[in-house]
Structures are given as C-alpha cells and as structure tokens.
Amino acid sequence: MWDRAGVSTPYAVVDRDVLAANVAAMQAFCDRRGIALRPHAKTHKTLEIARLQLEAGAVGLTVATVGEAEVYADLLAQADVDVLVAYPVAVPPERLRDLARRVRVVVGVDSAQGVSRAAEAGVAVSVEVDCGLRRSGVDPAQAGLLAAVAAARGVPVHGVFTFPGHGYAPGAAAASAAADEARALADAAESFTAAGLECAVRSGGCTPTAGHVDAGVVTELRPGVYALQDAQQVALGVAALEDVALRVRSTVVSNAVAGQVVLDAGAKVLGTDRPAYVEGHGLLPAYPHARIERVWEHHGVVDLRGGAGPALGEVVDVVPNHVCATVNLLDELVAGDETWRVAARGRNS
C-alpha cells in the first residue's frame, strides 16, 4: 500500500546500481567499436540520468522535441556537448533560436520546408532517412539532395540519421533492421559524396538493434530504453529481467472476482503498449506465472489461473512493457533515497 513515507502506490522505483551498470555497459559497447553514443533522453526525461550518461562518455543527447531539449539545455551546455532533436521539428523559429542561444542544436530534416525552418532559426541539421520503418525520413538515395539544399542556404549539415524501429519484433528482426540501417546510412553517405558533401555523422540505432550495429558504417548510436530497460526488451531477448532498472510499485486492491486480483497499477502508470510479442501488460517478477491480462486506467487485472499471485493488500512490483510511456505518465521517480523529477515529462512540442 505504501512503503516510503508520503508516497502511496502506484509509483516508480529506480534501482540506481542497475541503472549505472546499464549506462556503463552501453558506453563500453560503443567505445569498443569506436562508435559515439548519443543516448535518447526521451526514455527517462530526467536530468539525473542524463548527467550519468554524459559522465560515462556520451557525446551529447538525443531528444524528440524542442521542449525536451529546453529541459536539458543547461546541462548540455555545461558539458560542452550538443543536442540532436531527432525529429522533423516544427516549432516557431524564435523558440528554436532561443534554444540555440543556450546550447548547440542540430535538428532533423526530411523536407525542404524543414531546411527553411532551420535556416530561419540558424541551427544545424541532420538529414533523416528511412531504413524500412516507413515513418519519416527521405529515401537514402535522396539524402544528398536535401543536404545540398541546406548547404546552399548556409545551414551546417552534420550528417544523416535513421531509426530502425522495425527491429522491435522477435526472432531475426533486430539483426535484419540493423542491416537495413547500415545499408541506408551507407547509401545516404554515398549520395552526400555524389553531391560533393561530407557526411561526417551516420547515426542509427535503438536498443534492440544496437547489438547488431555495423561499426564499419555507423558512427553514432542513439538507443534510449537501454538505461532503464523494460518488459519489451526482456521479451525480445535484449535484456534480462535483472537488467531492468525501473519497476512500478503497486498494491493489490481487490480480490473480489474469483481467479484474479486487481493492482492499482493500470494504464495511467503502465501505459497501454502491448505488442503481440509480450505476455500481458507488464511482468510480475515475484509471480512469474501470473499475468496482467487486462488494464483500465487505474486497474491492472492479474489472471491467477496460470499460477500463484499476490494477495489482497500485498505490495508488488511490476516491470512495465514500455518504460518511455510509463515515465511520461509520472511526475517523479523514487531512486533510492532520492526523488528525481521527470523534468521533461509532457514536453510534447
């Protein structure tokens, strides 16, 4: 029901030792391959974790929105590193200009309109290319053209980036998406060369594909989830359960319906992400055969038909499916004896 003064369940706890180990391991992995690590800070949204990543050797941060970049700006400026907004940014130019006064900014572009905005705001760009996800990003073969448009307008072009998100699937998907990533980034770099431009940064990666990175092509990785991990990564075989650094502490509030119990952790803390490859709406490490079968906003219904589960009133930890979604629902994380504010929560623009 509560095990920390003043905090009622549900709330998120962070294991700082596991977090530190995850941060160190990914940094070491990249260092060994001579790849720069630029963690995606949308996952954790906290200054404390960003600081850990920079101290471990990250070359800067990735964010999804200008609002997130604003939160991390001072920290990045102090560390004398830049921020990549890995997104086709569409905020008012004056806001981007204000940000650029505080920290070196690179924004994603996948259109001439995006280049115009960057030119107006006076910030550098990186060209987003699609490597198979079919979300945003130009065809890799066209990247050099867009880079040339930027260069002609005096906009510094750092390179190219892609998101191999189709690696979020079981089996060989991650390896295959990493191969797509390498091919797309190589093609994009070639199109830069054809346009007479240098493509210094070839950035890829997400947590599932990182282990399959082609270090002959990729110069930078942008994983996010690795710092905290979650049930999706466990299901994909990318992380072990003991690598997960964030859990949602929850109380069993009902056992009135036979064959199940209800947790106070529902969609408003676990989120509703449930890809086909995960079992239920999160994992219960203490009760591996109980399954969170259904969620409503404040109810997580645990089916006990598969095995034992927690009793009424018991406090139990849940590993959420998608940690980015969980963190974005919370105002703070309980990390040992500290409470960390989710400073970039809800910074959607």
Add this chain to the structure above:
Amino acid sequence: MWDRAGVSTPYAVVDRDVLAANVAAMQAFCDRRGIALRPHAKTHKTLEIARLQLEAGAVGLTVATVGEAEVYADLLAQADVDVLVAYPVAVPPERLRDLARRVRVVVGVDSAQGVSRAAEAGVAVSVEVDCGLRRSGVDPAQAGLLAAVAAARGVPVHGVFTFPGHGYAPGAAAASAAADEARALADAAESFTAAGLECAVRSGGCTPTAGHVDAGVVTELRPGVYALQDAQQVALGVAALEDVALRVRSTVVSNAVAGQVVLDAGAKVLGTDRPAYVEGHGLLPAYPHARIERVWEHHGVVDLRGGAGPALGEVVDVVPNHVCATVNLLDELVAGDETWRVAARGRNS
C-alpha cells in the same frame, strides 16, 4: 505549426460552447428521470470543468483516486457536496483522514480489508458490485454482507455502485450492460434489505450506457467522458462528431514517405487506446477518409490511400480515441482565451 502565442503543437483545445452543451444535456437527461448525476472527474481532471458540472446541478463528483479527490476537495466543500472515490482505496489512513477533514468522503469497498481501512480513516463507504465486467466489485448477492460488516464497525454505508464497462462495445452491448447494471444494483439492494440495511444510493453508469439507464432501479449516474466526448463515443454512436468538445491541434511534420503524412500528435498526446471498433488512432474531421494508421510516441502516421489528407506544414485537428488518456498526458488545455491547468493530471494514487 502554432496558432496561439507561445503554444506549439501538439496541444489540446476545448470548445467551451460544446462542453457547456454536453454538461447541460446530461444534467437535463438525469433531471428528467429523477436520477442524481455525479460526473466522473477523472475524464477532464480540471477544476474549471468540475465547477461547470456542479453549477449545472451535479450532486457531487466521482473520482478514481484519493489524489484526484484532494485536488477537487475545496471546490466540493464550497459547493457543500461530497466526493465518491469509486475505487477500492488503499492509501495510508492518515491521508484519507486529512482529506475527510476538508470534504465529505465516500470510498468504494469490495473487501473486509477495505472496510477496515475506511473504519480506521473514519470515512463512509459504498459497496462496489460487479455487474459483468469482472474487474472489481463483489457479487451483488453478497453486497449486504459487506455492508453489514461495515455497519457493525460503525462505518456509514451510502449504498452500492457498479461500472457497466462491458457496455463499451458496438451494437446492443450498451443496452445489455445497462440491463446488467440494473439487475446487479437491484440484487445488491435486496441483499441490503435481507441484512436489515437501507441501500439509499444505487449508482451506475458510464457514458455509453447512460442512455439506457433503468430509472426504476438506478438512483445515480457517474458518466465521465460525456463532458468532452471522443472518437470511441462517436464510433459507438453515443456522440456525434460535433458533440466532441476536445481536439488535439497538430502539425504535419513529414511527407517524406509516399502515400502518407506524419502528424506531430503521437502516442504521447493521443494515447494508444485503440479498441477494435474504432478506425485508426483518432479522427481527422477535416479529412474523413484519411486514417491515422500507426502511432509512435511523437509520430501519428496518416495513411492517405483512402482519401485526401493534410499537406506538409498544415495545422489539423485530431479527435482522440479516448479523451481520459489524452487529458492525463497534458499539463494544460487551451479553452478559448483561457488556459486550464489539468490540475489532477498524474494523480494516480
């Protein structure tokens, strides 16, 4: 990209005329049937909308958590009405006692443990019964027993409540769930009588089932979504598109992949609720044949194969599938010339 000083997309806009009409219509519906209206304030989480509902004639508010009740407490006390926490509450008793000093509180119970907590905190209870959703709530026939346990401990028992959430489905589901609701509440009231207790309040309802309420049994309704409405209600035939009072204003940020455009409204503002009966991840009223086929955290991919859609850079409004989820992701709502704080956002406990 932005159409209001200082606010970049994506953000939520509320049409106050539509909101006022929705609030008035549900109140009039209940008044005509002699049913008390106790709106579920988890939907909007804002003091401004709660005030509208109370001024229109609501007998009090429903909330899902003690944290929400704390936000509304002063407003409710001023209006001299009570709050029902329609949930098997499991916060520390001292916190519940503090709340009860500010406002009259009724909490849901579906176990003897819940009754003990209420007794310890000195608050009244209502017995939750299950009417077919199989989530929380005791068997209606057992409600009187639990009420007797409460009465024996000196805990005031207001009555019973149920949530006919299985009415969230197409076709005859809402009518059928409303019939289940009436049967469960009648059975529960009978079990009170058998235990020698009065069951003054028989509370039911959610937005889809409200229109089918059995006024011979149900004394109180607790719909939430009706105030703002959403794409789920439109798909269920409960609301027309013009009844929807909240939209997410969004910008087209990418058209780089053929056959689609990308909105800056993704899962972090639209949520990921997508029941089988809705088309896509939200509606685009201006482009009825375009479909939001896929969402990531900050990307809403609009498939244009079904018909015309917005152009790169265009600002377009989206009706989210589930407005409760959307509101809970946002810190504020833009309502005409006012900005309303989502004061109860993230109050998960």
